[in-house]
Structure formats: structure tokens, C-alpha cells
Amino acid sequence: MTVQPAAPRPATAGRRRPHVVILGGGFAGLGAVRALRNADVDVTLVDQRTYNTFQPLLYQVATAGLNAGDVTFFLRATRMKQLNLSFRHGEVDSIDSDGNSVHFTDGSTLDYDYLVICTGVTTNYFNTPGAEENTLAIYSRAQALTLRDRIFTQLEHAAASGEFIGSPELTMVVVGAGATGVETAGALAEMRNDAMAVVYPELDPRRTHIVLVEMGGVVLPPFDNTLREYAAKELRERGVELRLNTSVKEVSAEGVTLGNGEFLPARVVIWATGVTAPKVVAKWGVPQGRGGRITVDADMRVHGFTNIFAAGDVAVTPDALPQLAQPALQGGKQAGKNIKHLVAGEPTTDFHYKDKGTMATIGRRAAIADIALPFGKSLKLTGTLAWLIWLYVHIATLLGNRNRMATFVNLVTKYLAPSRRTNPIVGDVPVFDREAVKKQ
Numbered sequence: 001m002t003v004q005p006a007a008p009r010p011a012t013a014g015r016r017r018p019h020v021v022i023l024g025g026g027f028a029g030l031g032a033v034r035a036l037r038n039a040d041v042d043v044t045l046v047d048q049r050t051y052n053t054f055q056p057l058l059y060q061v062a063t064a065g066l067n068a069g070d071v072t073f074f075l076r077a078t079r080m081k082q083l084n085l086s087f088r089h090g091e092v093d094s095i096d097s098d099g100n101s102v103h104f105t106d107g108s109t110l111d112y113d114y115l116v117i118c119t120g121v122t123t124n125y126f127n128t129p130g131a132e133e134n135t136l137a138i139y140s141r142a143q144a145l146t147l148r149d150r151i152f153t154q155l156e157h158a159a160a161s162g163e164f165i166g167s168p169e170l171t172m173v174v175v176g177a178g179a180t181g182v183e184t185a186g187a188l189a190e191m192r193n194d195a196m197a198v199v200y201p202e203l204d205p206r207r208t209h210i211v212l213v214e215m216g217g218v219v220l221p222p223f224d225n226t227l228r229e230y231a232a233k234e235l236r237e238r239g240v241e242l243r244l245n246t247s248v249k250e251v252s253a254e255g256v257t258l259g260n261g262e263f264l265p266a267r268v269v270i271w272a273t274g275v276t277a278p279k280v281v282a283k284w285g286v287p288q289g290r291g292g293r294i295t296v297d298a299d300m301r302v303h304g305f306t307n308i309f310a311a312g313d314v315a316v317t318p319d320a321l322p323q324l325a326q327p328a329l330q331g332g333k334q335a336g337k338n339i340k341h342l343v344a345g346e347p348t349t350d351f352h353y354k355d356k357g358t359m360a361t362i363g364r365r366a367a368i369a370d371i372a373l374p375f376g377k378s379l380k381l382t383g384t385l386a387w388l389i390w391l392y393v394h395i396a397t398l399l400g401n402r403n404r405m406a407t408f409v410n411l412v413t414k415y416l417a418p419s420r421r422t423n424p425i426v427g428d429v430p431v432f433d434r435e436a437v438k439k440q
């Protein structure tokens with residue numbers, strides 16, 4: 001008997017149940033997906049990438065602590081636990097809310113009964129001349145790998161030729177002292193102080209500088225003052241030069257011009273400040289608030305719409321929430337729950353954010369944690385205990401057991417081994433060609 005291969009089924013074929021389309025497979029999108037696991041609906045998850053990215057650990061990929069695969073998760077694998085789910089790879093270009101359809105950049109369309117927009121945000125360069133062209137952000141896996149490769153290219157070049165590309169010393173400037181900037185600067189400093197000092201005997205670590213530039217007067221502004229001071233002290237002890245109350249006026253391929261006119265020669269500049277909704281959102285016909293984010297009502301429905309929801313970083317709720325993983329996850333879940341209510345003919349319910357606290361790490365056994373307790377109280381921790389909690393929370397919230405195990409092994413190897421025995425994950429370095437490398 002010959003078995004005929006089944007004809008490919010279009011995503012809409014044979015659909016009778018309400019169709020929920022979720023745009024974006026980040027924290028918010030997957031929160032919405034999970035809330036619809038047992039609902040009597042068909043769900044299509046749409047993303048321009050085939051994988052979810054765990055952004056909170058991307059800086060570890062950029063600084064050779066983790067592999068890119070440790071922090072990414074194949075979105076189609078979500079179907080293993082949820083059979084009412086399909087995945088559609090594509091980049092959303094526009095939304096026809098009258099015709100209830102999503103239009104992709106490749107010209108194809110997808111119809112929906114309910115839509116959940118969870119497409120996140122992108123880097124805001126605040127119109128700083130040269131910033132977009134000459135800095136590296138850490139928003140995606142590709143960007144993290146580019147940064148890692150850029151650093152290793154500099155190191156190998158200097159090891160082979162005696163000097164860094166374009167400069168006798170290597171200065172890496174991190175712009176923005178929020179959690180991403182602090183964590184990145186801390187990880188770069190440890191990389192220089194620990195592993196580099198051993199594996200690059202040709203290089204003098206004193207010729208590599210890490211400068212953290214922040215327009216405000218403090219690092220980690222959302223945190224309590226004692227926690228900020230601890231973080232600043234730990235950064236300084238690791239040899240990070242803090243430039244507070246300092247703005248960036250311009251960035252060129254050669255370096256950074258500060259607000260006071262001073263020029264910092266730097267071939268590696270990391271932009272870790274400011275986010276905004278992507279420009280394409282303006283084409284979607286939805287109301288936009290601060291930073292171009294989509295305005296939603298208390299039940300997570302986009303203001304003025306009955307069947308379109310938005311959640312996560314791209315959405316702005318009536319009580320403004322921080323652009324973090326937990327508000328995104330919980331907001332996405334609420335959108336999913338409310339779609340279930342609507343399908344069942346019930347009224348929607350309002351979203352109430354449950355604050356579990358925030359944390360940031362500076363490096364080996366140094367972190368800060370502000371843990372929310374009942375009755376509006378909070379527990380503020382620093383040092384090893386905060387760092388262990390940070391480690392646990394980040395590993396536990398990763399998607400997939402394999403990623404959790406790989407990250408656990410990689411971070412424990414990195415941080416629990418004696419500091420000079422950590423084995424960095426290597427970056428890709430082009431074959432040594434002075435002319436090509438100079439152009440990077």
C-alpha cells in the first residue's frame with residue numbers, strides 16, 4: 001500500500017471555532033497563548049522569528065557567558081503542550097481592523113476573530129547623531145552575537161598585531177545605566193579581569209577600559225538608593241569607569257562625543273538606553289500613547305476596539321507599568337483570559353498587576369534584589385544571597401528544560417569556578433585581514 005503524503009493545510013483550513021491570532025512570541029504573546037490552552041478556539045502565533053528570545057540574558061551571550069541557543073526557544077515547540085496552537089512565520093506589516101485581517105510584508109494575509117498584539121519595542125536612539133549606525137544594541141540574538149564577535153575580533157587583532165583596531169587601547173562604552181547597561185558593563189569588566197587576563201597573555205588588561213555613561217545622576221534609577229549605591233560601588237571595584245550626569249552628543253565610527261564636548265575614542269559602543277514602539281505600529285490604525293505604545297483599557301483591549309487586545313512592552317495600560325518581563329507575561333495572560341470570557345459570552349475582567357519585585361546583577365556574587373512582600377512591604381537584598389536569587393529566577397523563567405539545564409551549567413561553570421579559570425564561549429573572528437578588519 002502506498003501512503004500518500006498529506007497535502008499541506010493552510011492555517012485557516014477547516015476552521016469553525018473562533019480564531020485568535022497572537023502577534024509576537026515574547027513574554028506577552030506566550031502568556032496569551034498559555035491562557036488559551038484549554039479554550040474552545042484555534043490559536044495562531046505569529047512571529048518574524050522562529051524562536052522566542054529570553055532578552056534578560058542576552059548580555060551573557062554578548063559577553064561570552066552563554067551560547068545563543070541557551071536563551072532562544074523554537075516557537076513551534078510550544079505546540080507540543082498545546083494542540084489548539086499553530087505557528088505562522090512572518091513579519092506583520094499592517095492590520096485591517098474592519099476586515100479582521102493581518103497583512104504580512106510578503107503580501108499574504110491571515111484572518112482573525114480576536115487579535116492580540118504583543119510585538120514588543122525597539123531601541124530608541126533619541127535622534128542622537130550617529131548612534132543608530134555606530135552603536136550595538138542587545139535586543140536580539142543576532143545583535144548579541146555581533147557584539148561578542150566584535151569584541152573577540154578586537155582581542156585577536158590586538159593579540160596578533162600588538163594594537164587594537166583603530167586605537168592603541170580598547171575602550172568599550174556602554175550608554176545607559178539601567179539594568180541592561182549595568183549588567184553588560186559588569187559582565188564586560190569581569191571578562192577583562194578574569195578570563196582575558198589568562199587566555200590573552202599577549203594583552204595587558206589595563207589597556208582595556210569599560211566606561212558606563214549615564215545622563216542621570218545615579219545607576220539603576222528605579223531601585224532604592226541603598227541598592228543603587230551598592231551597584232555603583234561593585235561596578236567601580238570591578239574597574240568600570242562611571243560617567244554619571246553625562247550625556248552622549250554624537251557617536252561616530254571612531255568614538256563617542258559627550259555632552260561636554262569631550263571625545264572618547266571607542267570602537268565598541270553599546271546602546272543600552274531607551275525603547276520605543278517600532279515605526280510600523282503607526283500603520284496599524286490603533287491609538288498610540290507615550291513612546292508610540294498602543295493604548296489599552298483596563299481589560300487589555302485596545303482603546304476603541306472590541307476584539308483587539310495588546311499586551312507587553314508595546315502596550316500602555318491605564319496604570320503605567322514597567323517594561324519588564326512580568327508585566328508582559330501577566331498582561332498577555334489577562335488578554336488570553338478575556339478572550340475566553342468573550343467566547344463564552346461573559347464580560348471581560350480588569351488586569352491587576354502582581355508585582356513580584358525587580359533585580360539586577362553586577363557579576364559574580366554581586367546583585368541587588370527588591371522583592372515585593374505582602375501589605376506593600378519589600379525586602380531589599382544585596383550580595384551573594386541576591387545573586388543566588390537572581391540566578392534561580394533567571395534559570396527558572398527560561399523556556400524549555402534543555403535551555404534551563406544548559407544555562408545552569410554555563411552560568412555555574414562561569415561563576416562558581418575560580419575567577420581565573422572560567423572558560424569563555426568563543427566568538428567568531430574573521431580570518432586576519434587587516435584591511436577588512438579596519439572597516440568594521
Ligand SMILES: Cc1cc2nc3c(=O)[nH]c(=O)nc-3n(C[C@H](O)[C@H](O)[C@H](O)COP(=O)(O)OP(=O)(O)OC[C@H]3O[C@@H](n4cnc5c(N)ncnc54)[C@H](O)[C@@H]3O)c2cc1C
Pocket residue numbers: 023024025026027028029046047048049051052053054055056057058059090091092093118119120121138139179180280311312313314323324325326328359
Ligand atoms: C537586553 C535586555 C535585558 C532585559 N533584562 C530584563 C530583566 O532582567 N528583567 C526583566 O523583567 N525584563 C528585562 N528586559 C525587558 C523584557 O525582556 C521585556 O520587558 C519583555 O521581553 C517584553 O516582552 P514582550 O512580549 O512585550 O516583547 P518581546 O519579548 O520583545 O517579544 C516581541 C516579539 O514580537 C516579535 N515581533 C516584533 N515585531 C514583529 C512584527 N512586525 N511581525 C512579527 N513579529 C514581530 C519579535 O520577534 C518578538 O519575538 C530586558 C530587555 C532587554 C532588551
